[in-house]
Structures are given as C-alpha cells and as structure tokens.
Amino acid sequence: MVITRVTNGYRKPEGIDEMATALQPELKQDLVRYGARGVDLCFNCGNCTAVCPLSLDGTSFPRKLVRYAQLGLGEKLATAPEPWLCYYCGECSATCPREATPGETMAALRRYAIAQYDPSGIASLLYRFPWFLVAFTLLLGVVLGFFHLSIQVAKHTVDGVTFPAHWAAFNWIPYETIHMLGVFVGALMGILVLSGFANAARLMLKPHGGIRSLGKHKAGDFGQAFRRLGRELVTMRRQAECSDEGEGAEPWYLRARFAHGTIMGGFMLLLAATSLDFFFVFLLKMEFYGIARPLGIIGGIIMLYGLLVYTWKRMRKATPNTTVTTPADVWILFFLIVLDITGFALLLITMNQWQGVASDVILLVHSVMAMELVLLFSMTKIAHALYRPMALYFHFLKNPETTA
Amino acid sequence: MIAPSQQKVDALVVGGGIAGLQTALDLADQDYKVLVVEKEASIGGRMIALSKVFPTLDCASCITTPKMSSASRHPNITIMTDTEVLKVTQGTEGKPSRVKVRKNPRFVDLDLCIGCSLCEYACPVERPDPFEWGLGATKAISVPFTNAIPPKAILDPEWCTACGACAMVCPTDAIDYGERAQELDIEAGTVVMATGFDLNPVTVKKEYRASESANILNPLELERLLAPHGPYGRVLRPSDGKIPDNIAFVLCAGSRDKSIGVPYCSRVCCMYSIKQAMLLSGAVPMAEITLYYMDIRAFGKGYEQFYQNAKAMGITFTKGKVARIDPVDNDNLKLRVESLEDGRLLENEHDLVILAQGIVPRADADGLGVVLDHDGFVKCADPVAPTKTEGEGIFTAGCAAGPKDIVDSIVEASAAASEAAQHLIRTGVVPVQATEA
Numbered sequence: 001m002v003i004t005r006v007t008n009g010y011r012k013p014e015g016i017d018e019m020a021t022a023l024q025p026e027l028k029q030d031l032v033r034y035g036a037r038g039v040d041l042c043f044n045c046g047n048c049t050a051v052c053p054l055s056l057d058g059t060s061f062p063r064k065l066v067r068y069a070q071l072g073l074g075e076k077l078a079t080a081p082e083p084w085l086c087y088y089c090g091e092c093s094a095t096c097p098r099e100a101t102p103g104e105t106m107a108a109l110r111r112y113a114i115a116q117y118d119p120s121g122i123a124s125l126l127y128r129f130p131w132f133l134v135a136f137t138l139l140l141g142v143v144l145g146f147f148h149l150s151i152q153v154a155k156h157t158v159d160g161v162t163f164p165a166h167w168a169a170f171n172w173i174p175y176e177t178i179h180m181l182g183v184f185v186g187a188l189m190g191i192l193v194l195s196g197f198a199n200a201a202r203l204m205l206k207p208h209g210g211i212r213s214l215g216k217h218k219a220g221d222f223g224q225a226f227r228r229l230g231r232e233l234v235t236m237r238r239q240a241e242c243s244d245e246g247e248g249a250e251p252w253y254l255r256a257r258f259a260h261g262t263i264m265g266g267f268m269l270l271l272a273a274t275s276l277d278f279f280f281v282f283l284l285k286m287e288f289y290g291i292a293r294p295l296g297i298i299g300g301i302i303m304l305y306g307l308l309v310y311t312w313k314r315m316r317k318a319t320p321n322t323t324v325t326t327p328a329d330v331w332i333l334f335f336l337i338v339l340d341i342t343g344f345a346l347l348l349i350t351m352n353q354w355q356g357v358a359s360d361v362i363l364l365v366h367s368v369m370a371m372e373l374v375l376l377f378s379m380t381k382i383a384h385a386l387y388r389p390m391a392l393y394f395h396f397l398k399n400p401e402t403t404a
Numbered sequence: 405m406i407a408p409s410q411q412k413v414d415a416l417v418v419g420g421g422i423a424g425l426q427t428a429l430d431l432a433d434q435d436y437k438v439l440v441v442e443k444e445a446s447i448g449g450r451m452i453a454l455s456k457v458f459p460t461l462d463c464a465s466c467i468t469t470p471k472m473s474s475a476s477r478h479p480n481i482t483i484m485t486d487t488e489v490l491k492v493t494q495g496t497e498g499k500p501s502r503v504k505v506r507k508n509p510r511f512v513d514l515d516l517c518i519g520c521s522l523c524e525y526a527c528p529v530e531r532p533d534p535f536e537w538g539l540g541a542t543k544a545i546s547v548p549f550t551n552a553i554p555p556k557a558i559l560d561p562e563w564c565t566a567c568g569a570c571a572m573v574c575p576t577d578a579i580d581y582g583e584r585a586q587e588l589d590i591e592a593g594t595v596v597m598a599t600g601f602d603l604n605p606v607t608v609k610k611e612y613r614a615s616e617s618a619n620i621l622n623p624l625e626l627e628r629l630l631a632p633h634g635p636y637g638r639v640l641r642p643s644d645g646k647i648p649d650n651i652a653f654v655l656c657a658g659s660r661d662k663s664i665g666v667p668y669c670s671r672v673c674c675m676y677s678i679k680q681a682m683l684l685s686g687a688v689p690m691a692e693i694t695l696y697y698m699d700i701r702a703f704g705k706g707y708e709q710f711y712q713n714a715k716a717m718g719i720t721f722t723k724g725k726v727a728r729i730d731p732v733d734n735d736n737l738k739l740r741v742e743s744l745e746d747g748r749l750l751e752n753e754h755d756l757v758i759l760a761q762g763i764v765p766r767a768d769a770d771g772l773g774v775v776l777d778h779d780g781f782v783k784c785a786d787p788v789a790p791t792k793t794e795g796e797g798i799f800t801a802g803c804a805a806g807p808k809d810i811v812d813s814i815v816e817a818s819a820a821a822s823e824a825a826q827h828l829i830r831t832g833v834v835p836v837q838a839t840e841a
Contacts, residue, residue, distance in 0.1 A: 043698070044744060045656075045698045045724065045725035045744075046724040046725055046727070046741065046742030046743075046744050047725040047727045047742075048727075049727075049742040049749060050724070050725070050726065050727030050728065050740045050741045050742045050749065051611060051727035051728055051740070055749060056749065057748055057749040057750075058749075060742060060747065060749050063742060064747060094663065095609075095611060095663050095727065096662075096663060097656070097660055097661035097662055097663060097725065098662060099662045099663065
C-alpha cells in the first residue's frame with residue numbers, strides 16, 4: 001500500500017517537502033529484514049545526531065533517517081547520501097537513551113540503499129532473506145563450477161609433461177577456461193556496476209533537483225571535491241574523528257581505520273598484481289612474475305591481517321559496532337578469507353608444481369569464489385567501495401568550505 | 405533526642421525527611437509511640453536544603469522547619485539521629501518486626517550540648533561543608549546547618565586533628581573524643597521505610613565530562629546557590645566567582661536513559677528545573693537561560709501554568725537531548741544538541757550548566773531486608789495500596805518507593821501512616837495516651 005499525500009500549505013510535518021510524498025506503511029517491517037530492528041524504539045531525542053562527530057548542521061544523521069524510516073518515507077531513504085557518510089563507530093548506539101541502535105539502523109540503510117541502486121533486484125533479496133543469500137551463492141557456484149569442469153581439454157603439454165585430451169574435471173583446469181569465463185564474468189559485472197552506479201547517482205542527486213543541479217556549481221568545485229575525495233579515500237581522515245579511533249580506544253593496530261586500510265590496501269595490491277600478471281603473462285606471453293608475485297604476497301598478507309582483526313572483533317562483540325553480525329557481513333568476510341587462503345595455497349601449488357585432485361579442488365574453489373565476488377560486486381557489502389566515494393563526492397561538492 | 409531506654413516502639417520510621425516526619429506526626433497524633441531513625445546529624449532530609457518549592461514558589465524551609473520542630477517536640481516521637489538501620493526483619497503472624505540499628509558516634513553528647521557554637525568558633529580546621537555540597541566551608545566540629553534539629557554540634561573525625569581546642573571552650577563538657585558506635589535491636593509494631601533518594605551523579609554520562617568542570621552543577625547544588633543563606637549569598641559560578649549570564653539546564657541528564665541504566669522518568673526534574681530557571685531570572689536578571697528538554701512533563705496541579713509562565717518570562721526552551729558537553733575557554737562549556745524543532749545541529753556556549761539529574765534509590769537502602777523492585781526502589785506489593793511492601797507490617801512512603809515530588813510524598817506519607825495504624829490495630833497494639841507533654 002502506498003499513500004500519496006500532498007501538503008496544502010499546512011505546517012509541514014518533518015521530512016515532507018512540497019512535492020507529493022509517498023508514504024510506505026510497510027517500509028518499517030521491510031527495513032527490519034535489512035537489519036534495522038531498533039527503529040520503533042526511537043523517541044526522537046536527537047542524542048545520536050548531536051553525539052556524532054561527523055554529523056554537521058545541514059548534513060545531520062542518524063536521527064533524521066530514523067525518522068524517515070518511522071514515517072515510511074522510502075524515497076527519502078533511497079535518495080539520502082547520509083548513510084554513506086557514516087563510518088559506524090557505534091557511539092550513537094552506545095549513548096542512545098532508548099537503546100534503539102541508530103548505528104545499526106545506518107548500516108541497514110546502507111544495505112537498503114544498495115538494494116535500491118541495484119537494477120537487477122537481486123541485492124534486495126540477498127539482504128532480506130539469508131536463505132536466498134546462501135542458495136544464490138551456492139547456485140551461482142554450481143553454475144560457474146559447471147562451466148569450469150564441463151569444458152573438454154585438448155591434448156596439451158604443461159612444463160614438458162604431455163596430457164591426453166580429457167574432461168577438465170579432476171585435473172588441472174586450463175588457464176584459458178578460467179580466463180574466458182573471467183572475461184565474461186567481468187563484462188557482466190561491468191554492466192551491473194555501471195547501471196548501479198548510474199542509478200545511485202540519479203537517486204542521490206534527486207533531492208537537490210537531479211542532474212541539472214550540478215550546473216549550479218562552478219567548474220573549480222568539481223576538481224576541488226575530487227581532490228578532497230582522493231585524499232579522503234587514501235587517508236580516511238573523517239574516520240579519524242570517530243570515537244573508536246581516539247585516545248582510550250583500542251591500540252592503533254586493532255582499530256577499524258587501520259584494519260580497513262590493510263584490507264583496502266591488500267585489495268589494491270592484489271589488483272595491481274593481477275593486472276601485471278595479465279599484462280606480462282597473458283598479453284606479452286612472458287614468464288615474468290618478479291613484480292606481480294611479491295606484490296600479491298604482500299597484499300594477501302596484510303589483507304588477511306585486517307580480515308582476521310574484523311572477524312575477531314565481531315566474535316568478541318565488545319563494541320556496539322560489532323555486536324550485530326548479519327549474514328551479509330559473514331558472507332563478505334568468509335569470501336575474502338577463503339579467497340586469501342586458497343590464493344596462498346595456489347601459490348604453493350604452482351611454485352611446487354603439485355598436481356592432483358586436491359590442487360584442482362583448491363583452484364576450482366578459488367576461481368569460482370573469485371568470480372562470484374566480482375559478479376556480485378555491486379550488490380554485496382563490498383559495493384560500499386562504489387557508493388561511499390560517490391556520496392562523499394556529492395557531500396564535498398555541496399559543502400565546499402567544510403573540512404570534514 | 406534521647407536514645408530510647410526502652411527498645412520497643414509501636415512504629416519505627418526509617419528516615420527523617422519530609423515523608424518520614426509526616427508519617428511520624430500522623431502516627432504520633434493517633435497516640436502511637438514512634439521512633440524516627442535518621443542517618444544524618446539532623447532531620448529535615450533533602451527538603452530542608454531546598455530554596456523554594458514549585459509551583460507556588462513558597463519558601464521550602466518555611467514548610468519543613470515547622471514539621472521538624474513539631475516532630476522533635478512531640479511527646480510520642482523519639483528521634484535518633486546519626487543512626488543507620490542495618491537490617492529490618494519482618495514480624496510474621498502479628499508479631500512485631502525487629503530492626504537492627506547502629507548509632508554512629510557524634511563525638512558530642514546530645515544531652516549536654518546546648519548548641520552554643522563556641523566549639524565551632526574555636527576549631528582551627530576548615531572542611532568542605534557537606535550541607536552546601538562542598539561549595540562553602542565549615543569547621544571540623546560544627547552545627548550541621550542553621551536550622552538543624554537537633555541544633556547541636558557534630559564532629560567529623562575525617563577532618564578533626566584532636567587538638568582539643570573545642571573541648572577547652574565547651575561550657576558543658578559535651579565533647580567526647582572516645583565515643584564509639586553502638587548497635588541496638590529494636591522491636592517495632594510496624595516499620596515505615598522513608599529512606600528518600602539520591603541524585604544520579606553528574607558524572608554518570610561521561611559525554612558530559614562533568615568531572616572536568618566546576619561549572620557543571622547538580623540541581624541540589626544550585627538550590628544551595630539560590631537559597632538566601634547559601635554558600636555565596638548570591639548566585640556565582642564556582643570556577644571563578646563570575647556572575648553567570650548564559651545558563652543552561654540540561655533535562656533528562658540522569659534519567660530516561662537506558663544507556664546509563666535509568667530508563668524511568670524521574671518526575672520532578674522538569675518542574676524543579678523550571679522553578680530554578682525562574683528563580684535564576686530573579687537572582688541574575690540579565691542572564692540568558694535556556695532549558696534543553698526532551699519533553700516537558702508538567703502533570704501536577706498548577707504545573708502547566710507554571711511552565712507557561714516560565715516561557716512568558718523569557719526563558720528559552722529548546723527541544724533536544726544534549727549529547728555532549730565540552731569545556732572551552734574561560735571555563736565555559738559548549739553544548740552539542742540537535743534542535744528538534746528545525747533539525748539544526750546547535751553548538752551553544754554557556755557559562756554555567758545545571759544537569760537535571762534524576763532521582764535514584766539510595767544506595768544504602770539495599771540490603772535492609774526490604775524487597776526492592778527491578779529499578780531499586782522499594783517494591784510495592786499491592787497496586788491499590790501503594791504504601792504496602794512485600795514485608796508484613798512494613799510500609800513505605802516518599803521517594804523510597806519511587807520518584808515523586810514533595811506534595812505526593814506528603815500525601816503518601818499520610819497514606820503510609822494510615823496503613824501502618826491499621827496494621828497496629830489488627831495486631832492488637834493499643835495506642836497509649838500521652839502522659840506528659
């Protein structure tokens with residue numbers, strides 16, 4: 001049910017502007033599935049907004065968004081960039097007089113936003129139904145695995161050993177198979193990412209008057225916002241203001257900003273290693289691993305560190321931002337950790353030229369999971385890498401003088 | 405004033421505040437022998453330290469002092485000050501309850517002391533005055549406050565240097581440095597728990613950083629500043645003695661907040677804050693006064709009008725819970741709050757901040773043998789007889805049973821006296837005619 005209502009000059013209730021506003025009474029129940037369980041507890045005192053060091057006059061959160069959720073203003077939530085401006089330190093939840101977990105609501109609203117940006121509708125199912133997340137992941141794994149295993153391999157020679165023609169199952173899966181499937185998966189991911197990105201931009205610009213509102217800015221503003229975004233992505237300076245980062249918090253090597261930095265940095269190094277590998281080995285047909293391999297090893301190690309810190313924190317549940325772990329959180333940690341460990345196993349396998357069923361299974365698992373991760377890039381938690389920078393860019397563009 | 409030689413009374417009232425005194429007076433007027441046990445050196449409780457009461461702005465001590473005086477002179481009432489209750493054991497099947505108490509040493513013989521204050525003048529040691537919440541000073545031996553009952557000296561062994569100066573000047577040789585605590589078992593036909601309340605400490609919400617600033621006051625400290633005989637004789641802010649000109653009241657600072665363990669509304673903070681804001685606008689007429697509130701709960705008789713009057717007087721009411729208080733230059737304080745009327749995020753600077761701390765049960769009310777509720781107040785056994793506790797013959801009144809204002813405390817005290825008297829009649833305790841005045 002959607003109630004459309006036009007305000008005719010009466011004093012406007014909060015969150016309702018001049019346009020007709022669609023109220024979705026069922027939205028609150030829907031948000032519970034995304035993980036926003038405390039919305040009903042909120043009595044709108046504003047403590048969360050005022051305690052948040054990142055909340056600013058004019059760009060304030062989380063209370064405003066909790067209010068939108070209470071009122072069923074789905075469009076307001078789908079177009080709000082604020083969920084992405086929060087790094088979830090959990091101070092709002094820790095100090096909430098009603099224990100309404102506003103920080104968890106913000107996390108749920110990020111999931112909700114990803115689902116709204118995703119044109120395929122799959123993301124919305126992934127977040128709302130844990131069984132769907134598991135079933136879809138398994139199904140996708142079976143499909144990708146089927147392609148890996150069902151392709152017949154011609155007679156070929158590897159390192160002087162000649163193999164007869166065989167089915168790819170239970171023997172070394174040829175590089176070409178993985179590569180071709182990888183290109184296909186990459187192309188599909190490109191379509192999903194681009195459409196999600198375009199959707200997100202359209203939605204986030206909506207409250208300001210759509211894409212035309214960009215015309216109000218001076219040419220220099222775009223570059224300035226871009227520079228600030230670049231600096232923010234590398235240093236995550238805004239996160240340093242969060243309460244879990246300062247004095248009296250955990251030691252620096254256990255803090256979220258550092259752990260996130262190692263995961264992001266490791267991811268970047270692995271991306272660089274893969275690109276170099278693609279360039280030297282696949283394009284130039286050179287057996288040159290001198291740069292790519294050390295980069296990959298370093299990337300894998302530091303990424304594993306961050307992943308283990310995150311996992312340990314979530315298991316310890318000592319802070320408000322780690323007490324609730326959703327299936328989507330488990331999914332991303334599980335995938336990255338398994339990929340990281342199987343990646344190292346594959347390194348050992350290739351360096352020692354081990355052959356056999358075990359090696360093949362490891363390669364299969366690594367390859368299939370990597371493809372799933374790439375395919376679902378714009379739908380899973382990792383999509384924050386797309387949407388957070390976008391929201392930050394619009395935030396910097398809209399607030400040119402602020403430093404935060 | 406005298407410790408009872410007989411260790412048997414009809415009714416024992418724990419607490420000599422306004423609720424306890426009202427209960428004692430009501431029972432004593434029905435010719436029951438009542439013992440009031442008070443932990444502090446004087447009866448009067450919290451109310452005697454207040455400046456004025458809402459919504460009438462009547463003088464608080466003008467209401468309390470006559471009650472204190474009546475109780476202390478009533479032929480059927482015995483008052484034991486400096487006495488703590490250790491354990492209450494309920495009497496079943498009509499038997500009296502047993503109450504174990506400890507009379508703490510005062511180091512001054514109350515029979516001999518005439519309250520002349522010569523000891524106080526002679527004493528060389530100054531200490532923070534507990535009655536003034538440490539905002540003023542008093543001597544190590546002193547009469548607790550000007551209208552204390554009994555109006556007699558007490559020596560604080562924490563500060564006393566045993567120099568002997570007081571003993572030398574005392575005209576009645578009342579000072580006894582060797583006095584020891586004494587435990588007594590008292591049989592009481594009925595017991596009324598009127599143990600009162602504590603304030604939730606201002607340090608309970610760490611985001612307010614109250615321990616870092618002298619200019620963050622609790623409401624009872626402000627009551628002392630507002631009282632005509634208060635520590636400064638006028639309203640000054642503690643850090644530097646400046647006349648404050650931009651004062652903030654932070655409501656719900658120690659209640660209605662699950663994160664600090666006090667989820668309930670403490671009922672009186674809205675009204676006492678409005679009252680204090682009104683009194684401040686008289687005491688410092690040039691000051692800007694802002695109340696930060698979540699909801700104003702003006703539910704009693706005349707309270708809503710009182711609130712409207714405060715608004716009409718020019719006191720600013722800003723809706724929103726203050727989330728942070730940070731000390732800034734000049735000992736001022738910066739408050740961060742989201743204004744819920746327009747959604748703006750405010751960072752307002754004030755030079756004096758009063759945290760309207762909520763009422764919490766007295767920490768020492770626990771373990772006395774009375775069943776407590778989940779929130780720590782005395783549990784009421786019967787919803788239609790709110791002064792009855794789980795214990796047979798044990799009743800409760802005032803803030804011991806839950807947060808309430810003075811009017812409600814007095815009403816409840818009379819109700820408890822009535823219930824207690826009924827219990828005495830049922831168990832065959834006959835009121836005795838007063839034989840001497």
